[in-house]
Amino acid sequence: MSLTPQAPAPPAEHGRGRRRKDGRKRTRRVLRWTAITVAVVILGASGAGYLYYRHLNSNIKNDALNIGDEKDRAAESKANAAGQKPLNILLIGSDARDTAENQKLGGAKSTFGSAPLADVQMLVHVSADRSNMSVVSMPRDTLLQIPKCTDPDTGEVYAATTTRTMTNQSLGRGGPGCTVATWEKLTDIHIDHFMMIDFSGVVSMADAVGGVPVCVDANIYSHTSTGSGSGLKLEKGTTSIKGKQALQWLRTRYGFEDGSDLARARAQHMYMNSMVRQLRENATLTNPGKLQNLAEAATKALTVDDGLDTVKKLYDLADQLRQVPTKRITMTTMPNRYVGARVEPTEDADTLFRLVREDIALDGKDKKKTTTETTTSDKAAADDKIGIQVQNGTRTDTLAPVSGRATAVTELLVSKGFTQSAADTSTATAAEKTLVRYPSVDLKGDALRVAKVLGIPTSSVKKSTDVSGVTLVVGADWRSGTTYEAPEESDTTPDTADAINGADTSKCMHVNSDYTW
Numbered sequence: 001m002s003l004t005p006q007a008p009a010p011p012a013e014h015g016r017g018r019r020r021k022d023g024r025k026r027t028r029r030v031l032r033w034t035a036i037t038v039a040v041v042i043l044g045a046s047g048a049g050y051l052y053y054r055h056l057n058s059n060i061k062n063d064a065l066n067i068g069d070e071k072d073r074a075a076e077s078k079a080n081a082a083g084q085k086p087l088n089i090l091l092i093g094s095d096a097r098d099t100a101e102n103q104k105l106g107g108a109k110s111t112f113g114s115a116p117l118a119d120v121q122m123l124v125h126v127s128a129d130r131s132n133m134s135v136v137s138m139p140r141d142t143l144l145q146i147p148k149c150t151d152p153d154t155g156e157v158y159a160a161t162t163t164r165t166m167t168n169q170s171l172g173r174g175g176p177g178c179t180v181a182t183w184e185k186l187t188d189i190h191i192d193h194f195m196m197i198d199f200s201g202v203v204s205m206a207d208a209v210g211g212v213p214v215c216v217d218a219n220i221y222s223h224t225s226t227g228s229g230s231g232l233k234l235e236k237g238t239t240s241i242k243g244k245q246a247l248q249w250l251r252t253r254y255g256f257e258d259g260s261d262l263a264r265a266r267a268q269h270m271y272m273n274s275m276v277r278q279l280r281e282n283a284t285l286t287n288p289g290k291l292q293n294l295a296e297a298a299t300k301a302l303t304v305d306d307g308l309d310t311v312k313k314l315y316d317l318a319d320q321l322r323q324v325p326t327k328r329i330t331m332t333t334m335p336n337r338y339v340g341a342r343v344e345p346t347e348d349a350d351t352l353f354r355l356v357r358e359d360i361a362l363d364g365k366d367k368k369k370t371t372t373e374t375t376t377s378d379k380a381a382a383d384d385k386i387g388i389q390v391q392n393g394t395r396t397d398t399l400a401p402v403s404g405r406a407t408a409v410t411e412l413l414v415s416k417g418f419t420q421s422a423a424d425t426s427t428a429t430a431a432e433k434t435l436v437r438y439p440s441v442d443l444k445g446d447a448l449r450v451a452k453v454l455g456i457p458t459s460s461v462k463k464s465t466d467v468s469g470v471t472l473v474v475g476a477d478w479r480s481g482t483t484y485e486a487p488e489e490s491d492t493t494p495d496t497a498d499a500i501n502g503a504d505t506s507k508c509m510h511v512n513s514d515y516t517w
Contacts (some may be wrong), residue, residue: 059299062309064152065194067174068181071440072147072465074190077128077359084128086359087320088189092176092196093120115172116198118179120268123189125356130320132328133502134362135272136352137265138183139334140168141342145465147185149178160465166342176303186345187353188463193308193317201301206246208297210290212275213240214249214267215508221517222248222255229254233517246271255515261343262333266498267509269331273502276326329502330362335494347432348494354459355491362493363501378442380449383417386470388450391424393431393473401428402479409474412482416453431475434484437464438471446470455484 066073079085094116117140125134143164150157151174158173170179176196184191197205206212215238222229232248232255234241241249250268257263299311308314335348352362360366380386390410395401406423413421434456438447444463447470451461454472464471478484493499500507 056295056299056311060309061303062306063175063303064177065305066180067149067152067177068147072181072185074184074188076190080128086128087126088191089124090180090183090191090194091122091124092118092179092194094171094196094198095119117168118171119168121167126321127359127361130323132361132363133324134356135331137333138167139261139336139343141261142167143339143342143344144186146170146173147181149174149181189353189357194305196303197301202247203243204297205301207243208294209278211240211242212271212278213238214271214274216511217508218511218516220255220511220515222252222515224254255512257510257512259512265333269500270507272331276502280326327503328363331500332362332497335496348496351494352497360491362499364492378445380445384419386418386420386446388413388418388421389424389469389471390421391471391473392428393475394479395428395430396476405474431473433460433477434475435473436461437467439465439467443470455486457486459489
């Protein structure tokens with residue numbers, strides 16, 4: 001049963017803030033507060049969304065949603081048969097040291113005023129029918145290419161990175177709209193909104209919620225002899241944490257499992273799930289005073305896009321999100337592998353992103369959906385006008401590339417009317433599966449047309465700035481013959497995504513024996 005009082009429609013809104021700007025050097029300090037931001041997203045679960053409309057509006061800061069180039073943006077999500085569209089919301093935790101309070105909480109005095117890092121990045125996907133929610137975290141040190149971004153306030157242009165860069169640096173390249181652009185470029189998932197929070201916002205929100213239970217399997221003290229660590233100190237078992245202690249939990253790396261950023265993400269997911277349960281189950285949140293405190297803290301803590309820049313908009317969003325049962329919320333981490341001390345997405349990450357794009361629930365409880373063809377407003381040119389470069393990607397770890405494969409498939413394309421096809425005779429590459437790549441949205445229609453004629457699934461049509469035109473990469477799954485047999489795609493969430501169900505109360509963080517007391 002909902003704890004939210006039935007409220008009248010919020011009145012017209014007034015006032016909006018602007019983000020506080022800084023553009024100096026980045027800092028390396030780590031921050032994770034995803035749980036708090038998700039709690040804000042589901043604010044309607046507590047009923048706070050309708051209080052003090054006009055006053056609360058002036059608390060909210062706003063910024064541009066996507067400041068990347070148009071060519072790097074993903075197509076908008078398609079509606080289902082009932083006319084409903086999925087929602088994709090990017091949650092960002094900023095480690096900005098732009099105020100005395102944030103500096104005190106974040107430490108590292110030498111980094112005061114430095115460019116902020118997006119040290120928390122989490123995509124919340126709400127299904128079109130609002131029956132389930134999927135959350136995908138991206139580790140802050142993921143290596144990727146950040147697209148060209150233009151600061152909406154100053155007009156400063158940040159060129160696209162030419163080498164792979166840590167994803168958390170995107171925030172310092174014009175603001176949260178560049179982090180949104182980076183996600184769209186990597187995942188080809190259209191993002192509808194973003195919500196960002198900083199250090200002081202985490203503490204004020206955690207205090208307003210009034211405590212969230214977390215569990216550790218041994219006493220923990222996150223502190224090293226050199227002064228590193230979050231300072232978190234808890235006894236074995238379950239403890240209700242709030243305020244600064246909640247911030248310490250969300251930042252803890254030293255002491256949890258192997259001390260990696262991936263372990264910290266797992267702890268954040270546990271906290272997030274627990275907070276969601278608290279907001280939905282704790283009857284004390286029907287207390288008007290507590291609701292007022294939560295509403296004040298939430299609106300002061302947030303920076304959002306223009307589509308969420310009033311309490312009414314936030315309330316309307318929350319009213320949709322609270323339809324999702326806790327047991328249908330799934331938290332995941334982007335599958336990755338180490339590259340030195342950093343990480344990069346794996347093939348399983350591509351699968352996870354595809355499931356989100358196709359609105360397939362990550363908990364596996366969806367009814368079987370009919371596969372729909374990806375479409376685009378860009379119409380394909382005539383077959384004989386589409387330029388296609390064909391690359392040989394048939395090399396594998398154990399097999400040499402098939403000699404002349406690019407030429408053979410080029411001849412196949414020409415026989416089907418694609419007379420502008422040409423084989424790339426450079427050294428063969430290794431591609432696990434056959435792909436059709438295109439560099440920008442104006443060539444998406446051409447790429448989809450090529451895929452359709454060859455029987456290649458639309459999920460294998462990828463936007464990529466590594467190519468200059470429509471490019472067919474003949475992969476290891478098509479080493480011979482003139483007919484492509486597409487492998488059956490699994491709609492199961494990869495094990496490497498480390499999925500946690502929102503209703504699971506049994507999770508407890510493992511403590512590294514070097515950090516017990």
